Amino acid sequence: MGEVNLSQVMDRNRSFVDRVIEESGQDIRQCYQCAKCSGGCPGSSAMDYPPNQIIRMLMLGMKEEVLKSHTIWVCMGCNTCTTRCIRDIQVAAVMDTLRQEAVRAGYVDKAKLVLSFNESFLWTVRTFGRLFEPGMAMMNNLKTGNFMKDMQFGLPLMLKGKASMFPHRIKGRREMKKIFDQVRGGK
Amino acid sequence: MTKYAFYPGCSLETGGIEYGMSSQAVAKALGIELLEVPDWNCCGASSAHMTDHLLSLALPARILALAETLPVTEIVAPCAACHARFAAVEYELGRDEELKQKVNSLLERPYTGKVKLRYYLDIFSNPETLSEIEKKVKRPLKGLKVACYYGCLFVKPPKIVNFVDDPEDPQSMDNIIRALGAEPVQWPYKTECCGASLGVTLEDHCTKLCNDILRFARDSGADCIVAACPLCQANLDMRQVTVEKKYGVSYRMPIPFFTQLIGLALGLDPKTLGFPKLFVDPVGMLKKVGVA
Numbered sequence: 001m002g003e004v005n006l007s008q009v010m011d012r013n014r015s016f017v018d019r020v021i022e023e024s025g026q027d028i029r030q031c032y033q034c035a036k037c038s039g040g041c042p043g044s045s046a047m048d049y050p051p052n053q054i055i056r057m058l059m060l061g062m063k064e065e066v067l068k069s070h071t072i073w074v075c076m077g078c079n080t081c082t083t084r085c086i087r088d089i090q091v092a093a094v095m096d097t098l099r100q101e102a103v104r105a106g107y108v109d110k111a112k113l114v115l116s117f118n119e120s121f122l123w124t125v126r127t128f129g130r131l132f133e134p135g136m137a138m139m140n141n142l143k144t145g146n147f148m149k150d151m152q153f154g155l156p157l158m159l160k161g162k163a164s165m166f167p168h169r170i171k172g173r174r175e176m177k178k179i180f181d182q183v184r185g186g187k
Numbered sequence: 188m189t190k191y192a193f194y195p196g197c198s199l200e201t202g203g204i205e206y207g208m209s210s211q212a213v214a215k216a217l218g219i220e221l222l223e224v225p226d227w228n229c230c231g232a233s234s235a236h237m238t239d240h241l242l243s244l245a246l247p248a249r250i251l252a253l254a255e256t257l258p259v260t261e262i263v264a265p266c267a268a269c270h271a272r273f274a275a276v277e278y279e280l281g282r283d284e285e286l287k288q289k290v291n292s293l294l295e296r297p298y299t300g301k302v303k304l305r306y307y308l309d310i311f312s313n314p315e316t317l318s319e320i321e322k323k324v325k326r327p328l329k330g331l332k333v334a335c336y337y338g339c340l341f342v343k344p345p346k347i348v349n350f351v352d353d354p355e356d357p358q359s360m361d362n363i364i365r366a367l368g369a370e371p372v373q374w375p376y377k378t379e380c381c382g383a384s385l386g387v388t389l390e391d392h393c394t395k396l397c398n399d400i401l402r403f404a405r406d407s408g409a410d411c412i413v414a415a416c417p418l419c420q421a422n423l424d425m426r427q428v429t430v431e432k433k434y435g436v437s438y439r440m441p442i443p444f445f446t447q448l449i450g451l452a453l454g455l456d457p458k459t460l461g462f463p464k465l466f467v468d469p470v471g472m473l474k475k476v477g478v479a
Contacts, residue, residue, distance in 0.1 A: 023240070042380040046392045074389065077233050078339035078380035079271075083354045090344065099237050113388040118234040125229040125246070131197035140387065150387065153425060160464050162202050171226045172295070175249065179293045183242040 010061035016101070017061055024097035030087040031055045037081035037091045047071040051081050051091055054098075067102040073111045116143035126180045129170030134163055191310060192254040192262035192302055193221035196269040196417075197229050202425070203417030205461025206265055209446035212460055216453050217319055219310065224254045224262070230272040233384060244279060244286070245293045247272040252298040261305040265446075267340035267416035268383075273304045274348040306341065306349040308415060311449065312359035320366050325454030327368030328476045333448070334409035335360040335371050336400070336423075338416040339380050354378060360415060360445050367452035369476075374407035376400045381422040390429075397422050398430045401438045411441040411472050413448055420444060424466045441469035451478065 010017075021027060031052070038050035048070045049057065057066050066072070072095055081091035102108065108115060120139040124132040134154070141147050157163035170176070199207035214221045227250050236243035251273060254262045264270040280287040281300060291297040310316065335357075342354040352359050355378060361371040379400060382393030400423065404412045414420035424442040431437055443465060450460040457478055462469050473479040 042382075042396055043385075043392065045395075046389065074385075074392070076380055076383045076385055077236070078383070079343035080339065080378075080380065082344040092344075096236050096240070100239065103238075114237070117384060117388050118238055121234040122231070122238065122242075125231065125235075129226075129228045131201075131229045131232075133197075133201055156466070157202065157425075160204075160466075162204055162464065164201070168200070170228055172228065172249070175295050176228055179242065179245045179249070182293055183239045183245065 004060075004062060004065075006060055009063070013061035013063040016063045017058060020058060020094065020097050020101065023100070024090070024094045026089050026091075026094050028055050028058055028089060028094060030089055031059065032087065034086055036084045036086060040080045040084055042078060042080065043071075043074040043076060046074045051075075051095075055089070055091065055094070058094075064107075066098060067105055067107040068110070070110045072098045072102060073114045113144060116140055119143070122180075124167065126176060127173075128167040129173050129176050130168055132167035134165065135167060188218050188220050189310075190220040190222060190259050191305065192224055192257045192259045194224050194227060194230075194250055194254070194262060194264040194269060194273075196264060196266040198266050198417035198421075202421045203266070203444070205447060205464040206417055206420070206444040208459065208461040208464075209444055209450050210265055212455055213311075213446050213449045213453065216323065216450070216455065217311075217316065219316075221263070222257050222259060224250055225256065227253060230264075230269045232268045232272065236272070236275075241290065241293075243272065244276055244290050247276045248280065248290050248298040249294050249296075251276060251300075251302060252294055252296045254302045255296075255299060257302075259302060262302050263305050263307045263310055265307045265415075266418070267338050268418060270304070270307065271340035271348055277304055278347045306351050306359075308337075308341065308359040308363070308445070309349075309351050311445075312362050317362060317366050320363070320449065320453075324367060324452045326452055326476065326478070328448065328452050329368050331369040331472065331476050332408050332410045333364045333369050333371050334374050334404035334407060334412045335364060335377060335445075336404075336412045336414050336419060337378050338414070338419040339378060341415060342378055360413065363445060363449065364413065367448055369448070369452075372404075372407040372409050374403050374409070376403045381419045383418055383422075386422050386426060391433075393422060394426065394430050394433050397426060398434050398436075401427065401430060401440055402436075404440060405438055409440070410475060411443060411469070413445045414442055415445055427467055439467060439471075441465060441467050441472045443469060443472075451476065
């Protein structure tokens with residue numbers, strides 16, 4: 001991170017910070033940087049900024065740095081931070097909002113693998129009503145170009161009766177399609 | 188007969204099929220009726236809540252609305268991720284009428300909130316059922332040391348997901364294991380994260396988290412890690428060989444579901460309970476309790 005003129009970024013990004021607070025329902029301004037969230041975070045060693053720093057950067061209005069961070073895509077949503085936050089901030093919910101904001105703003109370089117996984121996952125849910133893992137894995141591998149990822153598990157899963165060649169289709173598929181069509185990011 | 192709406196979720200028919208098999212077998216043996224939610228859909232899991240807030244509520248709300256057609260007052264979800272999504276619906280729609288209407292406008296059948304979410308472990312670990320289990324144990328699991336692994340989302344965050352267990356040191360599974368005659372070990376990774384879908388998107392980190400869990404369980408003297416979530420179980424069981432290769436270790440640690448152990452103690456056939464479906468061979472563990 002280079003030099004940052006804090007009063008300028010805050011002026012420029014105040015509406016972004018307000019929107020994150022509004023969308024997540026979390027008043028991040030309550031944070032007093034005890035860093036318990038980062039101490040217990042199982043993802044922190046793979047992150048570029050630990051969760052408490054992300055919250056602090058948000059409070060300072062550093063929109064680009066936060067949305068371009070690797071951190072928001074490493075977070076698995078385990079909710080350890082939320083559980084331990086002494087100031088009652090649902091940190092994991094803030095991470096969800098930040099991921100959605102990053103996609104909306106086009107900061108997706110570090111998110112390619114997560115986004116293609118999510119898209120492949122949700123595509124099967126939208127189409128069949130339930131997750132169809134072989135379809136998801138194949139679509140995900142095509143999207144990422146990592147064709148053999150987890151393919152070693154395919155045959156053993158089939159042999160153990162843990163994967164089916166064909167998806168189960170629910171009756172309410174039309175309703176599912178309607179739900180997906182009417183929400184943002186539901187393509 | 189106690190009745191619950193039962194939401195298997197996608198895993199219990201695929202990767203976690205032994206959890207589904209053992210859940211039904213054990214419920215039957217204990218006189219609990221698990222009624223499957225008709226025409227259920229996927230809850231959307233973390234892919235939905237990372238993508239869109241409204242989507243992440245509408246998908247589980249459709250399921251809860253369908254559960255309201257059943258003659259029950261409570262619903263259970265054996266998968267921690269599904270459980271957490273139902274809890275989010277109850278929590279958020281329960282305190283925001285406008286949001287509830289918005290979600291309901293997407294659904295064919297409105298969600299009213301009349302069927303309440305019950306913590307899956309609690310339908311076995313509540314005092315009445317626990318003494319029923321103790322009475323029906325035919326094959327005490329004596330000498331078996333068990334690392335109870337709850338995963339994250341059944342107990343975190345406690346304000347939203349459940350009001351029964353401690354989020355840092357939960358006890359409900361430990362109590363069940365004791366009732367079966369086995370010994371739950373003291374270990375620090377009961378509710379640590381397995382990496383969830385990072386197994387697909389950032390495998391190295393998921394492998395590290397799973398290695399930590401497996402190592403702590405082994406060092407605590409456990410013969411097996413007992414899981415309550417199908418994603419945790421898949422990461423620890425199916426990906427264990429990847430962990431062993433990367434870290435140059437050999438754990439061969441079986442990862443059964445807690446319902447499989449209940450069934451074993453009740454004297455049910457290991458096959459009916461789906462033991463052959465596990466990736467890491469449980470035969471050593473089964474021999475220890477006098478089966479196989």
